[in-house]
Amino acid sequence: MAQRIIPLRSTIEPPLLDDWHPVADVGALVTGRDYKTKLFGIPLTIAISDKAATPAIQSGDGGAVDAKVKYGHVWACLGVPARDVVAIPEADEPGRCSVSGGSLGVASSGLRTVENFFDLAHFPFVHTNYLGVEPYTQVMPYEVVVSPDGLRTSICQFYQTFQPAGAPATGEHVSYEYRVFRPYSVGLFKANPHHPERRDCVALFVQPVDEETCIAHSWLAYVPDKIERSQIRWFMQLIMAQDKPILENQLPKRLPLSLRTENSLRCDTLSIAYRRWLRDLKVTYGAIPADG
Amino acid sequence: MAEMGITVADQAPAGQWFPLAALGEVTVRHIFHTQLLGEELAIWRADDGFVNVWKNRCPHRGVRLTLGTNSGSELLCRYHGLRFTSRTGQCAFVPAHPDRTPAKVLCVKRYGSMERYGFIWATLDDGANVYSQAGPEDIHVTTLRSLPFDAPVGAVAEALARGYRFQPIAAPNDAQEADTDCAIEMLDAFTIRVTASHRGGSTTVMLFPQPVDDARTVVHACVLDEVPQQHRLAVLRHHNDCLARLRDIVEASPV
Numbered sequence: 001m002a003q004r005i006i007p008l009r010s011t012i013e014p015p016l017l018d019d020w021h022p023v024a025d026v027g028a029l030v031t032g033r034d035y036k037t038k039l040f041g042i043p044l045t046i047a048i049s050d051k052a053a054t055p056a057i058q059s060g061d062g063g064a065v066d067a068k069v070k071y072g073h074v075w076a077c078l079g080v081p082a083r084d085v086v087a088i089p090e091a092d093e094p095g096r097c098s099v100s101g102g103s104l105g106v107a108s109s110g111l112r113t114v115e116n117f118f119d120l121a122h123f124p125f126v127h128t129n130y131l132g133v134e135p136y137t138q139v140m141p142y143e144v145v146v147s148p149d150g151l152r153t154s155i156c157q158f159y160q161t162f163q164p165a166g167a168p169a170t171g172e173h174v175s176y177e178y179r180v181f182r183p184y185s186v187g188l189f190k191a192n193p194h195h196p197e198r199r200d201c202v203a204l205f206v207q208p209v210d211e212e213t214c215i216a217h218s219w220l221a222y223v224p225d226k227i228e229r230s231q232i233r234w235f236m237q238l239i240m241a242q243d244k245p246i247l248e249n250q251l252p253k254r255l256p257l258s259l260r261t262e263n264s265l266r267c268d269t270l271s272i273a274y275r276r277w278l279r280d281l282k283v284t285y286g287a288i289p290a291d292g
Numbered sequence: 293m294a295e296m297g298i299t300v301a302d303q304a305p306a307g308q309w310f311p312l313a314a315l316g317e318v319t320v321r322h323i324f325h326t327q328l329l330g331e332e333l334a335i336w337r338a339d340d341g342f343v344n345v346w347k348n349r350c351p352h353r354g355v356r357l358t359l360g361t362n363s364g365s366e367l368l369c370r371y372h373g374l375r376f377t378s379r380t381g382q383c384a385f386v387p388a389h390p391d392r393t394p395a396k397v398l399c400v401k402r403y404g405s406m407e408r409y410g411f412i413w414a415t416l417d418d419g420a421n422v423y424s425q426a427g428p429e430d431i432h433v434t435t436l437r438s439l440p441f442d443a444p445v446g447a448v449a450e451a452l453a454r455g456y457r458f459q460p461i462a463a464p465n466d467a468q469e470a471d472t473d474c475a476i477e478m479l480d481a482f483t484i485r486v487t488a489s490h491r492g493g494s495t496t497v498m499l500f501p502q503p504v505d506d507a508r509t510v511v512h513a514c515v516l517d518e519v520p521q522q523h524r525l526a527v528l529r530h531h532n533d534c535l536a537r538l539r540d541i542v543e544a545s546p547v
Contacts, residue, residue, distance in 0.1 A: 121372045121388035137373065137387035246371055249356040251332075251349055263351050263398050265372075267388040 008041040008210065015281050016040070017079035019182060020066075020086070022205035022217045024074040025100050029055060039076055040285065041210045046074060072100045072219055073205055086181040090189065090201045091221035099229045101218030101236025103207075108247040109286035110206040110214035111255035114186045115274060116243050117204045118178040120158050121267045126242050130235075133161050136171065139267035151180040151277055153270055180274060183283050184208055192223045202236070211286045212253040216240060258290040304329060304445075304503060310482065311411035311500045311512045314435045318343060318412055323367065325358040330505045331416055332356070333403070338378035339364035345414040346381060347401035350374065357400065367400075376400050409498060410435045410514050434524070436497070436513040436531040443542045445482070445503035448511060451542045452476075452484045452499050458534045460488040460495035461515075461523050485516075497531070511535060 023037050024046055035046040043060035046067075055074050057065040066077040070085045091098065106113055116122070120139050123132030136159040143154040156178065161171040177189040177199075184206040189199040200222040207215040218236045256262055257275050264272050279290055304310070312326050313335055324335040325348065332348035334357040348356050350369040359370040366375040366384065373387040374394075383398035405414045410433040441448050457474045473489045484499040496516040501509050513535070519527050 124387065125371065125373045134373075134387070135390075138390055139388040245359075246355060249359055251354045251356065256354075262353055263395070265352065265386060265388055266392075 009285065012040050012078070012285060013282055014079070014082070015283055016183065016208075016285055018077065018082040019079075020068060020075040020077050020081065020084070021184065022073045022207045022215075023057070023076045024055075025103050025217055026069060026072050026074060027100055028103065029074070037207070037215070038209045039078065040208055042078065044076060071203065071205070071221070072098055073217055086185050086205070088181070088187060088201055088203065088221065090199050091203070093198075095224065096221050097224050098219065098221045099232050101220065101233055101240065103215050103217045104237070104240045104244060105209075105213070105215050106244055106247050107213055107253075108250060109212055109254045110184050110208040110216075111278070111286040112247055112250055112253070113206050113214050113216050113243075114180065114184060114204065115255065115271055116247055117186050117188070118153075118180070118270050118274075119268075120156055120176070121265070122246070123158060123160075126246055127239055129161075130239065130242075131160060132158060136161065141266065142269060144270050144273040146273065146277060149179075150182065151178075151270065151273055153178045178270060180270075180277070183278055183281065184214075184286075192225075194225065195223050198223050208286055214286075252288060255287045257284075257287050261288070304482070307415060307417045308482065309406075309413045309415045310502045311409070311413050312345070312502060313412045314438060314512070315407060315410055315412065316435065321362045321364060323358050323360060323362050325356075326510075327504045328414065329416060329503050332358075333414065334358045334360075334367070335405075335412060335414075336362045336367060336378075338362075340378070342378055343405050343407065343412050344378055344381070345403045345405040345412070346376075347403070349401070351383070351398055351400055374398070409433055409500075411500070411512055431516065432518040433498075433514040433516060434519040434527065436515065437528060437535075438510050438512045439532070439535045439539060440504075441501075441509045441511060441539050441542060442507065443509060443539075443545075444506055445501050445509045447542055447545065448501045448509040449478075449482060449484065451538055452486075452501065452511070453478050456484070456486050456499065456534070456538060458486070458488050458495075458497065458530060460490050460493055461519060461527055462492050 021039055023039055023044060024035055029035055029048050031048055031050060037044050045058045046055050048055045054069055055067055057067045057076050059065050066081060068075045068085055071091060075085050124134050124137045140157045142156045145152050156176045157173050159171055160174050161169055180186045187201050187203040189201050192198050192200050203219045205217040209215060218240060220232055257279050278287060310328055313324050318324050318335055318337045326333050334346045334348040337343050346357060348358055350357055352374055353371060355369060355371040357367055361368040366377055368375050374383050375385040377384045381400040381402045383394040386394050403414045403416060405412060453476055459472055471490060475487045477485045479485055482501055487494055487496045498514050498516060500512040502512060503509055
């Protein structure tokens with residue numbers, strides 16, 4: 001059977017071209033060994049000479065590509081950087097711990113992957129007994145604010161149950177705040193269980209390999225805790241692995257920006273705002289334009 | 293055997309009905325996944341016997357309905373648990389908003405379906421007339437194995453109509469193929485009736501090529517009779533062998 005061929009775009013729109021995108025988890029790089037990947041369909045080779053130096057990135061035609069390291073990942077800019085890499089104030093706090101959840105390839109548009117990250121209604125069905133469970137399926141209303149820094153929600157509440165060891169199952173309302181930093185970068189903020197005035201941040205930095213393929217790099221910046229880093233990684237990878245088959249069975253693969261293509265629910269407030277925001281930014285890579 | 297002047301449409305005419313699955317494939321609480329003329333379909337039977345043929349896309353966020361659950365009266369989407377009612381395709385419940393009545397627009401796309409010759413048939417045409425293929429619906433058939441072909445429906449139908457041959461049931465084991473007379477009739481561009489006759493008797497097989505997309509076809513088939521139990525396995529194997537040999541020829545031919 002013929003392999004699905006996704007045509008390469010000849011031009012990438014400036015909001016994406018002149019921005020930074022994740023291309024590797026720093027932990028995945030080995031000194032002296034080339035790491036190959038793709039960004040917007042363009043092959044990249046990443047090499048580090050020693051762990052401290054910034055990696056060197058070359059594109060397929062041999063040209064050098066701007067590179068930076070931030071938040072545990074290597075970021076690349078294929079154009080002329082119009083601004084800096086995503087800034088997350090909570091993650092920049094002194095004394096923060098961080099751990100990467102690993103990088104997962106997904107055969108879907110990175111924009112679909114971002115939308116899935118900030119979707120609450122699927123918790124009881126896709127992440128059963130981890131992030132939600134029936135019959136606690138109700139999504140309470142929330143609001144979205146648009147600013148030059150992206151999109152930000154008010155507090156999103158959801159009821160989660162958990163079973164402490166040797167104790168009966170109990171439940172509580174968790175409060176999440178979502179921020180969409182860039183079209184392909186999103187973060188979830190929740191109160192730290194031991195220091196409720198501070199927030200832990202789960203970020204998803206999505207690398208658009210092409211319009212219908214992406215790599216989701218997950219990362220957690222948390223207040224120092226006794227919890228095992230391997231335990232955190234396990235949990236983040238479990239959640240991503242549960243989302244992958246859903247994302248890969250969503251049609252069309254690219255995110256439709258027209259309001260008429262898919263029917264939204266009340267709980268899709270952020271999804272509606274996100275699609276409108278992409279239209280306003282004139283982002284079309286990984287999307288089906290509203291008039292297309 | 294008479295020469296056949298064959299013109300087979302590669303594009304199906306409007307209102308054309310096609311078989312998609314043997315009745316035995318659409319089992320209880322199952323959701324059958326298939327594709328017709330490039331359109332993905334989810335087929336499921338409710339507990340009251342009604343067979344739903346739906347576009348394989350949840351109207352909410354586009355997840356394939358075939359990943360979901362057939363509860364016997366509703367199809368539950370895998371992503372957000374939306375429940376779609378049998379027959380109407382209307383969303384009856386949205387778990388994220390349990391106290392609200394779902395909007396009317398939250399409805400799956402449905403296609404006309406029916407049962408004939410031991411298969412579930414459907415049409416993609418909204419305005420299609422009720423299927424009126426010659427042949428009573430309560431005819432006794434023996435369902436044969438459906439076989440997928442990596443070839444367009446035109447090439448497959450043409451190959452079948454040109455010279456599909458098989459041995460009739462209860463032909464003696466030492467019967468030569470040359471002793472068997474095969475009469476092929478094209479009832480329409482997608483329906484081929486082949487009657488194999490021998491001194492001992494004759495057997496009629498119906499062949500229905502289903503266009504999956506422009507490069508793939510599934511050939512459904514049945515014997516127009518109830519095959520006695522002692523012959524069933526031999527008949528199934530014989531059909532499998534004959535059709536698989538034809539498939540090798542069709543797939544090897546340049547398109």
